[in-house]
Amino acid sequence: MENLYQNPKYYEIAFSYRDIQGEVDTFEESIQRFSKIPVTNVLEIGCGNSPHMRELVNRGYRYHGIDLSEAMLDYAREKSKDIKGKVHFTCADMTDFTLPRQVDFVYIPLGSLYAKTNENLNAHFDSISRVLKKGGLYLLDWCVNFEPLGETKDSWEMEEEGILVETEFSISKLNKVTQTYEEGITLQVKDHGKEMSFTQKDLRRAIYPQEFLFLLQGREDFEFIGWWNDWDLNRPIKGTETISRPITIIRKQ
Numbered sequence: 001m002e003n004l005y006q007n008p009k010y011y012e013i014a015f016s017y018r019d020i021q022g023e024v025d026t027f028e029e030s031i032q033r034f035s036k037i038p039v040t041n042v043l044e045i046g047c048g049n050s051p052h053m054r055e056l057v058n059r060g061y062r063y064h065g066i067d068l069s070e071a072m073l074d075y076a077r078e079k080s081k082d083i084k085g086k087v088h089f090t091c092a093d094m095t096d097f098t099l100p101r102q103v104d105f106v107y108i109p110l111g112s113l114y115a116k117t118n119e120n121l122n123a124h125f126d127s128i129s130r131v132l133k134k135g136g137l138y139l140l141d142w143c144v145n146f147e148p149l150g151e152t153k154d155s156w157e158m159e160e161e162g163i164l165v166e167t168e169f170s171i172s173k174l175n176k177v178t179q180t181y182e183e184g185i186t187l188q189v190k191d192h193g194k195e196m197s198f199t200q201k202d203l204r205r206a207i208y209p210q211e212f213l214f215l216l217q218g219r220e221d222f223e224f225i226g227w228w229n230d231w232d233l234n235r236p237i238k239g240t241e242t243i244s245r246p247i248t249i250i251r252k253q
C-alpha cells in the first residue's frame, strides 16, 4: 500500500467533509474577540493540501503553511498558482522551525500536533512562540483529548469528480504511561475504474486537558484563553457534555 501523504488529491477528498468557510468564520470571530493585534499574516501548521488557504486569501489575509511532506506542499503550491505572492510555504518539522518574519495568527487543523514526548511538545510551543507576535492567537483544532483514548474505529465515504474515497480511521496499541498510540488512516479509492489503497500510520501522543493547562503554566509565553465544542465559540466546554471537534485558543504574551 502506498503512503497517504504522497497522494494529496485522495487525502483532500477524504477530508473534504469540513465546512471551510465556517471554520474561517470562527478564525475571524476568535480574532475579533481575543486577539490583541490586527491580523494580516496567518500560519497553518501541518498545512498539507492547505484547505483554508483560498478562503483566507479571498478575505484579504496572507497565508503561510508549514509541512514536513514535500508531496503535500507541491500539491498546495500547484493549487496556489493564481494567488502567488499572497502565499508562502516552508518544508519544516513543527517541533523545530522558524520563519523569516513573525505572523499574527496560527492554527493547526485536525488534531495534527505531531509531538510524541514532553520535550517535543515544549519544542513545538517554543517554535510557535518564535514565529507568533505578542498578543496573537494560536488556535488548536482537536489537539487536546477530552475523552480518554481507547481502541477506536471510524469510517466514512466521500465522492468528488467521480472519485469515490472510503476512509477508515483507527486508534490502537495505546501505552498508558507514555500516552502514545498508533493512529491509522486507510483510504480505499475507486478512481474511474482504477482501484487503489493508501495508508498512513503514525505514532501519536495524547494530550489531556489538565496536562495542557499544566504545560502552559510552566511557560511564560502563552496564556490560556479557552476551549469550545464543535468549533462554536458560543459553546465553552464544561466537561460534562459529549465533545466533538473541540478547539482550544491560547495567546502569546
Ligand SMILES: C[S@@+](CC[C@H](N)C(=O)[O-])C[C@H]1O[C@@H](n2cnc3c(N)ncnc32)[C@H](O)[C@@H]1O
Pocket (backbone or CB within 6 Å): 005, 015, 044, 045, 046, 047, 048, 049, 050, 051, 066, 067, 068, 069, 072, 092, 093, 094, 095, 109, 110, 112, 114
Ligand atoms: C491530517 S494532515 C492535515 C492537513 C491539512 N492541514 C488539513 O487540514 O487537512 C496532517 C499533516 O501534517 C503533516 N505533518 C506530519 N508530521 C509533521 C511534522 N512533524 N511537522 C510538520 N508537518 C507534519 C503531514 O505531512 C500532513 O500534511
